[in-house]
Amino acid sequence: MQVLKFGGTSVGSPEAIQAAMTIVQEKIKTDPIVMVVSAFGGTTDALLQCSEMAAAGNESFRELIEAITARHLDAVKKLIPIQQQSSLLSAVKTLCNEIEDLCNGIFLVGEVSLRTRDKLFSYGELISSKIITAAFQARKQPVAWWDSRLLIRTDASFGNAQVDFGRTNELLRDSLFELQEPLVVMPGFIASDGNGISTTLGRGGSDYTAAIVAAAINARHLEIWTDVSGMMTADPRWVNNAKVISAISYQEAMELSHFGAKVIYPPTIQPVMNKGIPVWIKNTFAPQDAGTVIQLESYRNGAAVRGISSINQLALLSLEGSGMVGVPGFSRRLFEALSAENINVILITQGSSEHSICVGVEALFADRAKAAVDRAFTNEISLRRVEPLIVEKDLSIVALVGEQMKSHPGISGKMFGALGRNGVNVRAIAQGSSERNISAVIATRDVRKAINVLHEEFFETTLxxxxxxxxxxxxxxxxxxxxxxxxxxxxxxxxxxxxxxxxxxxxxxxxxxxxxxxxxxxxxxxxxxxxxxxxxxxxxxxxxxxxxxxxxxxxxxxxxxxxxxxxxxxxxxxxxxxxxxxxxxxxxxxxxxxxxxxxxxxxxFETNVGAGLPVIGTLNDLLKSGDRVHRIQAVLSGTLNFVFNHYDGTKPFAGVVRQAQQEGYTEPDPRLDLGGKDVMRKIMILAREAGARLEMEDIQNDSFMPESCMQGSVEDFYKEMLHQEKHFSNIYEQAKQRGNKLKFVATFENGKAAVGLQEIEPGHDLYHLYGKDNIVLFHTDRYAQQPLVIKGAGAGADVTASGVFADILRATLH
Missing domain, CATH: 3.40.50.720 (NAD(P)-binding Rossmann-like Domain)
Known part of the structure; x- marks a missing residue:
C-alpha cells in the first residue's frame, strides 16, 4: 500500500486535479493507494476570512461564500461529464449552504469559537475530496471515499488537536481490512474528538493526516505532492540558486520544517519515522523530477550543511537581573509562566553567568508573555533583583541544518563570519546538543540577505x-x-x-x-x-x-x-x-x-594614485610584511608628464595642455593638475598610507605656473597661458641646454612632502618616462641599494577604469 498526499496547489484548479489524478492512476498499477487531499488552494484562508468578517458584523462574508461556492461548482462542471453532474452539484451546494448557516450563526452571536472554526474549516477538505472522488468515478476508476472524521480520533484541543494514535490506528486498520477498491480518497487536515465533534490537526495538517495513515497501515512509502520538486537548500523565492536536496534524514527534515521550510508540515515526520517509512517530496507539475526522499540515513549533499531555513515574526524575551545569579528555579518559573499561557518556546539561550536568559516566542504572544512573566516575578521586580521582562520584536531566526555538521569543525565560525561581513547583527545564538542545527536570531529586515549570504558560503557551486x-x-x-x-x-x-x-x-x-x-x-x-x-x-x-x-x-x-x-x-x-x-x-x-x-x-582607493598601477597595494604589502619606507620619489601626474613630454616650444604650452584635456588625461579643471594640487593630494595619500599624519598645508608646492593663470574660468586659464608662453618656453629651453628633462616630481622623506617641477638628468630613474606614464620609487629597508620601482600608464579612462574594476574584485574577497 502507498499513501499519496496532494496539497492545495496540487488541487487548486481542475487542470491541476486532472494532473494529480493521472499520477495516481499511473502509480495504482503497482500498488493500491490512499490519496489524501487538501482543500482547493486558498479555500481555508477564505473560510477563515468568512468567520472573521461574520464575527465582526460584516455581511460581506456572504459574497465570499458565493465565490467559494461558484469555484467548486465550476470545478464540478469541468471535471465531471454533464450527465453525471446533477447529484454532485446538489451535494456541493448543500455543503456550501451549511457553510453559510455556520457563518450566519457566527454573525448573530458576534464571535467565533475555536470549535466552530474547526467545524467551518472542515468543509474545504470535505468538498474537495468529494469532487475528486466523483472525478475518478467519471474515469471509471474504482474508488472509495473515507471520512477522516470517523477514522482519526483526537482530543478536544480545537485548532491543533492531539491525535489518539491507539484508537486511530485501530480504526484505520479495520477500514483497510474491509477495503475492496484499489483506491481510497480521504480529506486531510480534519478529524474528530471522542464525541464525534470536528477537530483540525493544525494548518498544514493534511501532510500529518497522510503520515498518520501511512504509519497505521504500514505503507510502503508516503509521497507528498506539492508545487516544488523537493526540499530545497533554501527558499527558492529568496535564493535564485537554491538546489533540490536529493536525500535527507528524518531528523534533518524535522529541523528544516520546524525552522520555516514550508514544503512539509513539521509533525508529519514523527509517525513515519517510527516505522521507517520513506517520505518522498514530489512536484505535481513536474512528476518526472526525482524529488527528495526523507529516510533514516543521511547522505552527504556536497556539504556538511544540508539546508538553510528561517522563522519570521519572532519576539525575543530577556529576563535579566543580578538576583538571578546562583539562585535556582528562575528558569523553571519563567517556563511555567509561559506554559500557563500556552505559549510555545521556539529558542532558548542563557549566558554562563546566569545573569540573563533569553527565549524566542511567536511575536503574536509577546505582550501576553510579558504580562505573565512580570506577574510571576512581581516580588523580585519590586526588590530590583530582576528587571521587568525585556521584549524585542521584528526579529527572525535563521538556521543552518545538517546531520554532518557535528563532524565538521568551524561551521559556526564560518556562519557568523559570513553574516558579520555583510552587516547582519546576531542578537542571540542557539545550538542543539546534537549539533544538527545552529540558529541565530537576527533582525527581520536582514533575513533575505542572511539566507543568500549563507547559501553562497555553504553551497560552493553557487555563484x-x-x-x-x-x-x-x-x-x-x-x-x-x-x-x-x-x-x-x-x-x-x-x-x-x-x-x-x-x-x-x-x-x-x-x-x-x-x-x-x-x-x-x-x-x-x-x-x-x-x-x-x-x-x-x-x-x-x-x-x-x-x-x-x-x-x-x-x-x-x-x-x-x-x-x-x-x-x-x-x-x-x-x-x-x-x-x-x-x-x-x-x-x-x-x-x-x-x-x-x-x-x-x-x-x-587604489586609483587615487597612479590610475591602474598597483601603487597603494604594493605600499601596503611592504608595510604589512614588516618593511619600512624611508623615501618616496614619484611622478604622479599623467597629465603633467604628457604635457612636458610633448612640449618642445614649437607648439604653445596652452595647446599641449588642451590636447591632454581632449584626450582625457586631465581633471575636469586642468588647473588642479597644472597647479600641482592633484599631485599634492596623491603624495599626501601615499604618505598617510605610510603612516604620516600629513595635511595639505604641510606639503611644499614649488609651482611653475604664473599666478595670473590660476584666476577666472577654465577658458580664462587657457587665454592667460597663451599670454605667458615666454615663461613656459624659457623653462623648457634652460632644461634642454643642460641636457635635462622637465618632470613634476613629488617626494616624501623624513615626514615631509614636497611637489614641484624639476630638471631630471639622463642617468636618473625618472628620466626615461614617456607619454602619460607615472613612476613611483620606494626606498625602504629591503630596497636600500635600488628602489622598488612601479612604472606605467598613470592616466587615461581605460586604465583608471581597470584599476577601479580590480578594487571591486578585491572588495568582493574582503
Missing amino acids: RQVNLFISGVGNVGSRLLQQLQQQQQYLIEHARLQLRVIGLANSKKIVFNEDGINLSSWKQALEMGIPGTIRDFVEGAIQRNLRNTVFVDITASETVAGVYPLLLEKNIAVVACNKIACSAPYAYYESLKKHAHDYNTGFL
Missing part, C-alpha cells in the same frame, strides 16, 4: 553575487561599465562571480534595478531614471539591504565623498576613484579607515 551601486558615469565610469559587461561571462565561468549593477547615478538622475541593469542599455535606463541626489542614491542602496554590496565612486565630488561613513556603517564596501576623501583633513581620512576596520568592510 557569488556582488551588487554594485555606481556613482559617476562620465569618461571613466562609462569605460568601467563597458569592462564589466565584457567580463561578465568570464567571471561567472572562471571565478564563480556574478557582478550585477543594481544602481547608477549621475549628477541629476538615479536608477535602480534589483535584477541588474542591462549594461547594453544603461544610458537609456539612466535617462529614464528619477531625479535624485547622492543622498537619495545612498539611501536606496541601504534600504535594499543586499548582500555583498559595493558602492563605487567615480566622481570628483566632495558631496559624494561625504557619504562614505553612511555606507561603511552598513557594511557596504566603498571603492573610491575620487581622491577627495583620502586627501581631506586627516581626521576624516582616519575615521574612514577606522569605519572600514570596525565594520569589517572594504575601503579601497
Whole structure:
C-alpha cells in the first residue's frame, strides 16, 4: 500500500486535479493507494476570512461564500461529464449552504469559537475530496471515499488537536481490512474528538493526516505532492540558486520544517519515522523530477550543511537581573509562566553567568508573555533583583541544518563570519546538543540577505553575487561599465562571480534595478531614471539591504565623498576613484579607515594614485610584511608628464595642455593638475598610507605656473597661458641646454612632502618616462641599494577604469 498526499496547489484548479489524478492512476498499477487531499488552494484562508468578517458584523462574508461556492461548482462542471453532474452539484451546494448557516450563526452571536472554526474549516477538505472522488468515478476508476472524521480520533484541543494514535490506528486498520477498491480518497487536515465533534490537526495538517495513515497501515512509502520538486537548500523565492536536496534524514527534515521550510508540515515526520517509512517530496507539475526522499540515513549533499531555513515574526524575551545569579528555579518559573499561557518556546539561550536568559516566542504572544512573566516575578521586580521582562520584536531566526555538521569543525565560525561581513547583527545564538542545527536570531529586515549570504558560503557551486551601486558615469565610469559587461561571462565561468549593477547615478538622475541593469542599455535606463541626489542614491542602496554590496565612486565630488561613513556603517564596501576623501583633513581620512576596520568592510582607493598601477597595494604589502619606507620619489601626474613630454616650444604650452584635456588625461579643471594640487593630494595619500599624519598645508608646492593663470574660468586659464608662453618656453629651453628633462616630481622623506617641477638628468630613474606614464620609487629597508620601482600608464579612462574594476574584485574577497 502507498499513501499519496496532494496539497492545495496540487488541487487548486481542475487542470491541476486532472494532473494529480493521472499520477495516481499511473502509480495504482503497482500498488493500491490512499490519496489524501487538501482543500482547493486558498479555500481555508477564505473560510477563515468568512468567520472573521461574520464575527465582526460584516455581511460581506456572504459574497465570499458565493465565490467559494461558484469555484467548486465550476470545478464540478469541468471535471465531471454533464450527465453525471446533477447529484454532485446538489451535494456541493448543500455543503456550501451549511457553510453559510455556520457563518450566519457566527454573525448573530458576534464571535467565533475555536470549535466552530474547526467545524467551518472542515468543509474545504470535505468538498474537495468529494469532487475528486466523483472525478475518478467519471474515469471509471474504482474508488472509495473515507471520512477522516470517523477514522482519526483526537482530543478536544480545537485548532491543533492531539491525535489518539491507539484508537486511530485501530480504526484505520479495520477500514483497510474491509477495503475492496484499489483506491481510497480521504480529506486531510480534519478529524474528530471522542464525541464525534470536528477537530483540525493544525494548518498544514493534511501532510500529518497522510503520515498518520501511512504509519497505521504500514505503507510502503508516503509521497507528498506539492508545487516544488523537493526540499530545497533554501527558499527558492529568496535564493535564485537554491538546489533540490536529493536525500535527507528524518531528523534533518524535522529541523528544516520546524525552522520555516514550508514544503512539509513539521509533525508529519514523527509517525513515519517510527516505522521507517520513506517520505518522498514530489512536484505535481513536474512528476518526472526525482524529488527528495526523507529516510533514516543521511547522505552527504556536497556539504556538511544540508539546508538553510528561517522563522519570521519572532519576539525575543530577556529576563535579566543580578538576583538571578546562583539562585535556582528562575528558569523553571519563567517556563511555567509561559506554559500557563500556552505559549510555545521556539529558542532558548542563557549566558554562563546566569545573569540573563533569553527565549524566542511567536511575536503574536509577546505582550501576553510579558504580562505573565512580570506577574510571576512581581516580588523580585519590586526588590530590583530582576528587571521587568525585556521584549524585542521584528526579529527572525535563521538556521543552518545538517546531520554532518557535528563532524565538521568551524561551521559556526564560518556562519557568523559570513553574516558579520555583510552587516547582519546576531542578537542571540542557539545550538542543539546534537549539533544538527545552529540558529541565530537576527533582525527581520536582514533575513533575505542572511539566507543568500549563507547559501553562497555553504553551497560552493553557487555563484557569488556582488551588487554594485555606481556613482559617476562620465569618461571613466562609462569605460568601467563597458569592462564589466565584457567580463561578465568570464567571471561567472572562471571565478564563480556574478557582478550585477543594481544602481547608477549621475549628477541629476538615479536608477535602480534589483535584477541588474542591462549594461547594453544603461544610458537609456539612466535617462529614464528619477531625479535624485547622492543622498537619495545612498539611501536606496541601504534600504535594499543586499548582500555583498559595493558602492563605487567615480566622481570628483566632495558631496559624494561625504557619504562614505553612511555606507561603511552598513557594511557596504566603498571603492573610491575620487581622491577627495583620502586627501581631506586627516581626521576624516582616519575615521574612514577606522569605519572600514570596525565594520569589517572594504575601503579601497587604489586609483587615487597612479590610475591602474598597483601603487597603494604594493605600499601596503611592504608595510604589512614588516618593511619600512624611508623615501618616496614619484611622478604622479599623467597629465603633467604628457604635457612636458610633448612640449618642445614649437607648439604653445596652452595647446599641449588642451590636447591632454581632449584626450582625457586631465581633471575636469586642468588647473588642479597644472597647479600641482592633484599631485599634492596623491603624495599626501601615499604618505598617510605610510603612516604620516600629513595635511595639505604641510606639503611644499614649488609651482611653475604664473599666478595670473590660476584666476577666472577654465577658458580664462587657457587665454592667460597663451599670454605667458615666454615663461613656459624659457623653462623648457634652460632644461634642454643642460641636457635635462622637465618632470613634476613629488617626494616624501623624513615626514615631509614636497611637489614641484624639476630638471631630471639622463642617468636618473625618472628620466626615461614617456607619454602619460607615472613612476613611483620606494626606498625602504629591503630596497636600500635600488628602489622598488612601479612604472606605467598613470592616466587615461581605460586604465583608471581597470584599476577601479580590480578594487571591486578585491572588495568582493574582503
